[in-house]
Amino acid sequence: DTGVSQNPRHKITKRGQNVTFRCDPISEHNRLYWYRQTLGQGPEFLTYFQNEAQLEKSRLLSDRFSAERPKGSFSTLEIQRTEQGDSAMYLCASSLGTGSAAHEQYFGPGTRLTVT
Amino acid sequence: EDQVTQSPEALRLQEGESSSLNCSYTVSGLRGLFWYRQDPGKGPEFLFTLYSAGEEKEKERLKATLTKKESFLHITAPKPEDSATYLCAHSGSQGNLIFGKGTKLSVKP
Numbered sequence: 001d002t003g004v005s006q007n008p009r010h011k012i013t014k015r016g017q018n019v020t021f022r023c024d025p026i027s028e029h030n031r032l033y034w035y036r037q038t039l040g041q042g043p044e045f046l047t048y049f050q051n052e053a054q055l056e057k058s059r060l061l062s063d064r065f066s067a068e069r070p071k072g073s074f075s076t077l078e079i080q081r082t083e084q085g086d087s088a089m090y091l092c093a094s095s096l097g098t099g100s101a102a103h104e105q106y107f108g109p110g111t112r113l114t115v116t
Numbered sequence: 117e118d119q120v121t122q123s124p125e126a127l128r129l130q131e132g133e134s135s136s137l138n139c140s141y142t143v144s145g146l147r148g149l150f151w152y153r154q155d156p157g158k159g160p161e162f163l164f165t166l167y168s169a170g171e172e173k174e175k176e177r178l179k180a181t182l183t184k185k186e187s188f189l190h191i192t193a194p195k196p197e198d199s200a201t202y203l204c205a206h207s208g209s210q211g212n213l214i215f216g217k218g219t220k221l222s223v224k225p
Contacts, residue, residue: 033212033213042215043203045213045214055211102150102212103148104162105162107152107160109158112157
């Protein structure tokens with residue numbers, strides 16, 4: 001399968017704990033995006049990378065959130081000191097692209113986070 | 117502020133009953149209008165990209181059209197397997213997609 005993969009698929013954690021998610025994009029894609037989706041809403045943009053550079057971050061991305069994409073391959077999203085409001089589906093997407101416009105993005109299956 | 121509004125929020129159809137979903141957007145200088153399908157518990161699946169008013173794209177029972185202010189996703193003779201949430205998005209200024217809340221489509225046999 002050559003699509004976007006995410007691990008883990010589900011994560012249950014207690015408030016205050018740190019969690020880390022991984023995303024493996026489609027191999028030839030230079031752009032990688034993180035979104036968050038809550039029930040009944042569309043995905044909301046968090047951040048994106050072009051190769052290994054983190055180019056944009058949403059105001060939704062508080063200081064407790066950090067993302068990396070070492071060597072421009074896979075990416076990790078870490079949430080420190082989780083709060084119940086962090087419970088959501090975290091989606092990763094990848095695309096080919098240059099410039100400031102979005103291009104066709106292909107999504108992974110998501111990681112569902114539940115903070116108790 | 118750039119916005120995407122989808123209607124209706126939910127739509128129930130009988131198998132074979134054609135209909136349309138609406139996506140209206142407010143953005144200065146559209147740089148792409150995207151349609152996705154999302155099944156429960158899964159990530160969105162890419163369907164179409166439209167760039168200019170008058171453009172149309174088709175895939176099986178789905179046809180997407182674009183005007184200067186809105187896009188429509190037409191579903192012809194739907195089947196139960198077309199049941200899903202359909203999401204519309206446009207290109208934001210940060211290279212991201214700005215999504216609407218989606219239309220949840222249910223097709224009954």
